[in-house]
Amino acid sequence: MNRAIIFVLILTLFVFSCSKEKNEKTTGDIHIQSLTASSLKVKAWDTTLITMEATGSNLQFAWEANHGDFKGSGKTVKYAAGECCVGLNTITCRVFNDTGEASDTIMIRVTSYFGH
Numbered sequence: 001m002n003r004a005i006i007f008v009l010i011l012t013l014f015v016f017s018c019s020k021e022k023n024e025k026t027t028g029d030i031h032i033q034s035l036t037a038s039s040l041k042v043k044a045w046d047t048t049l050i051t052m053e054a055t056g057s058n059l060q061f062a063w064e065a066n067h068g069d070f071k072g073s074g075k076t077v078k079y080a081a082g083e084c085c086v087g088l089n090t091i092t093c094r095v096f097n098d099t100g101e102a103s104d105t106i107m108i109r110v111t112s113y114f115g116h
Contacts, residue, residue, distance in 0.1 A: 028099025030056035035104040044083040044113040051076040052093040062094040
């Protein structure tokens with residue numbers, strides 16, 4: 001019984017000591033609130049609006065995608081991908097200022113325009 005109690009206590013301490021959020025979305029005065037899309041599934045050549053909600057002073061936004069392109073800049077962009085980009089695509093938004101940077105990703109599924 002004593003071993004069981006000691007084991008539970010050690011396990012509890014381990015869990016709480018390792019429970020820091022690994023995907024830290026706060027750096028300096030930047031705090032990411034959300035990264036959302038008007039649609040997570042689009043046909044090739046259609047668009048979806050992607051918006052990064054973050055707080056902080058003098059924020060700048062940098063957008064990247066493993067496939068596809070963006071129109072616009074700032075906290076909201078239009079994302080589109082062609083037929084060659086069919087599949088699950090990763091979109092990353094990096095938010096930065098003089099105090100640091102933070103980033104988040106969202107997955108957009110691009111389906112064939114031709115519907116196969």
